[in-house]
Amino acid sequence: MEKAQVPVPIGTTVTVERLGETMEEMYVNMGPQHPSTHGVLRLLLKLDGEVITDCIPYLGYLHRCHEKIGENRSYPQIVPYTDRLDYLASMSMNFGYVLAVERLMGQKIPERAEHMRVILGELQRIASHLLWLGTFGLDLGNFTIFIYCFREREMILDLFEAVSGQRLNYSFYRIGGMAMDFPDGWVADCRAFLKWFKPRIPEYDALVTDNILFRKRLQGVGVLDPESSVNYGLSGPMLRGAGIKWDLRRNDPYSIYDRFEFDIPVFDSCDVWARFLVRRQEMIESVKIIEQALDRLPAGEVLAKMPKTIKPPAGQIYARTESPRGELGFYLISDGSPKPYRYKVRSPAFCSLSAVHEMMKGCLVADAVAILGSVDIVLGEIDR
Amino acid sequence: MTPDEILGQLKQKFGDAIGETEVREVEVRLTTTSEHAREVCRLLHELGFEYLNCLSGADWVTHLEVVYDLSSLRHPNKAHVRVKVNREDPLVRTVSDLWRAADWHERECYDMFGIRFDRHPDHRRILLSEDWVGYPLRKDYADERMVPYTEYGMEEKIAKSEAAKGAAKAPAAPPPKPAAS
Numbered sequence: 001m002e003k004a005q006v007p008v009p010i011g012t013t014v015t016v017e018r019l020g021e022t023m024e025e026m027y028v029n030m031g032p033q034h035p036s037t038h039g040v041l042r043l044l045l046k047l048d049g050e051v052i053t054d055c056i057p058y059l060g061y062l063h064r065c066h067e068k069i070g071e072n073r074s075y076p077q078i079v080p081y082t083d084r085l086d087y088l089a090s091m092s093m094n095f096g097y098v099l100a101v102e103r104l105m106g107q108k109i110p111e112r113a114e115h116m117r118v119i120l121g122e123l124q125r126i127a128s129h130l131l132w133l134g135t136f137g138l139d140l141g142n143f144t145i146f147i148y149c150f151r152e153r154e155m156i157l158d159l160f161e162a163v164s165g166q167r168l169n170y171s172f173y174r175i176g177g178m179a180m181d182f183p184d185g186w187v188a189d190c191r192a193f194l195k196w197f198k199p200r201i202p203e204y205d206a207l208v209t210d211n212i213l214f215r216k217r218l219q220g221v222g223v224l225d226p227e228s229s230v231n232y233g234l235s236g237p238m239l240r241g242a243g244i245k246w247d248l249r250r251n252d253p254y255s256i257y258d259r260f261e262f263d264i265p266v267f268d269s270c271d272v273w274a275r276f277l278v279r280r281q282e283m284i285e286s287v288k289i290i291e292q293a294l295d296r297l298p299a300g301e302v303l304a305k306m307p308k309t310i311k312p313p314a315g316q317i318y319a320r321t322e323s324p325r326g327e328l329g330f331y332l333i334s335d336g337s338p339k340p341y342r343y344k345v346r347s348p349a350f351c352s353l354s355a356v357h358e359m360m361k362g363c364l365v366a367d368a369v370a371i372l373g374s375v376d377i378v379l380g381e382i383d384r
Numbered sequence: 385m386t387p388d389e390i391l392g393q394l395k396q397k398f399g400d401a402i403g404e405t406e407v408r409e410v411e412v413r414l415t416t417t418s419e420h421a422r423e424v425c426r427l428l429h430e431l432g433f434e435y436l437n438c439l440s441g442a443d444w445v446t447h448l449e450v451v452y453d454l455s456s457l458r459h460p461n462k463a464h465v466r467v468k469v470n471r472e473d474p475l476v477r478t479v480s481d482l483w484r485a486a487d488w489h490e491r492e493c494y495d496m497f498g499i500r501f502d503r504h505p506d507h508r509r510i511l512l513s514e515d516w517v518g519y520p521l522r523k524d525y526a527d528e529r530m531v532p533y534t535e536y537g538m539e540e541k542i543a544k545s546e547a548a549k550g551a552a553k554a555p556a557a558p559p560p561k562p563a564a565s
Contacts, residue, residue, distance in 0.1 A: 354488040
């Protein structure tokens with residue numbers, strides 16, 4: 001392959017003709033060390049004055065050979081590695097992976113474990129959206145919301161700590177069920193949290209949703225039309241913010257999501273504001289799901305009887321779940337041995353980030369932070 | 385449209401170019417050749433598969449493979465297309481003009497497997513640095529830093545058997561004296 005084209009060195013300017021006058025275009029680096037890239041991401045912005053004319057993302061700063069490591073580990077050994085994919089939603093990552101292996105094996109899991117999975121998965125969704133809302137506010141200069149969101153997220157982390165002993169990387173899901181049961185009194189604690197959490201949403205509304213300064217920063221910024229959104233493979237809140245009612249929990253139900261009543265929030269203005277509203281609404285819907293699951297939580301085993309060495313039959317599977325960031329897919333090829341022959345992660349934020357340059361074209365530099373924030377990237381799963 | 389109808393349309397148009405086929409619930413699984421990969425994808429795109437879920441590679445030692453996972457937002461069908469690529473000069477026509485999502489996925493596939501995509505708009509490595517040598521996800525890629533997989537309980541077995549050998553030759557060292565408190 002020929003040598004890759006290296007763009008113009010940083011700091012140089014290119015002269016362009018526009019409206020009969022000679023202007024200068026400039027390349028500016030955003031990142032890799034930038035507080036609003038939420039990790040190590042480098043964006044090369046091409047500017048015409050204050051307007052972004054192009055944006056080239058450079059990734060891979062956090063690449064850790066996740067897929068190669070996966071090929072050299074047995075199936076249960078991979079679970080802790082999936083925690084480190086999206087470290088803000090480890091439960092959801094565990095969920096997606098164990099589901100893929102179970103489908104490959106045709107394994108049924110106990111009812112109680114199914115309910116536990118849904119409860120923890122949805123709590124994780126709330127925690128992830130809270131962290132997103134907090135840091136998004138931080139990017140846009142609203143520090144107060146950051147403190148409020150972290151207060152509630154801390155309570156969820158305490159619940160997770162009581163369950164698994166960990167605050168971030170839980171490794172709590174097992175192939176065939178869950179590692180252990182909820183500790184005594186956990187269900188009551190969880191209900192108490194939900195009771196506390198529900199009135200907090202109006203509090204956030206007073207701080208950000210009804211704040212005219214906040215609205216003006218978001219409305220009409222980072223627009224991507226629905227056709228392009230589908231074409232770029234966007235998913236989750238990004239797609240629902242483009243007016244497309246698509247949620248894998250409803251459209252391709254996995255686990256026991258088909259038994260719960262919840263709405264899918266859709267907003268069709270296709271901008272950063274719509275994505276913000278979708279995530280805000282999703283937290284309320286997740287509370288509904290958790291309440292229903294807690295009410296119906298059956299007694300019984302939490303781990304099915306599994307062989308000591310897990311050897312799925314030879315075959316291929318692409319299993320997808322709805323993580324807080326969108327469609328999380330695991331593509332596994334098994335050759336009947338105790339370790340996967342091929343292990344591939346389809347990361348939702350990877351696809352969303354590939355469309356960022358479309359959203360940024362024609363926006364002001366100051367909006368770049370808002371657009372990148374609205375994509376909700378976690379570099380751990382993008383770079384793998 | 386049922387998966388069987390989709391398969392029928394594909395077979396009617398491409399005949400022998402469609403290799404093994406299988407219908408699993410709502411999913412159509414098929415293999416095809418690298419010459420026909422793009423045309424098959426285009427027909428599937430026209431049949432309503434407007435969403436590219438995943439594009440990945442695989443190394444089967446004798447040959448490489450590109451795998452397309454497609455779905456639709458309008459009907460429940462899925463498609464799983466596997467394309468054989470020869471290992472010496474792996475080249476497939478890009479599908480990034482049908483699904484722009486394929487752009488970065490193909491770059492990743494090139495990065496990890498060295499499969500080149502003809503007429504790709506921005507053919508560069510994506511996750512690894514530009515000067516990286518080799519394609520890490522190929523099975524013959526060697527790196528001394530990789531930790532190989534050992535069977536469950538294998539390390540203990542080896543340690544035990546070595547301890548047994550050692551015990552036959554020389555008596556075990558006396559246990560360390562407890563430290564004076």
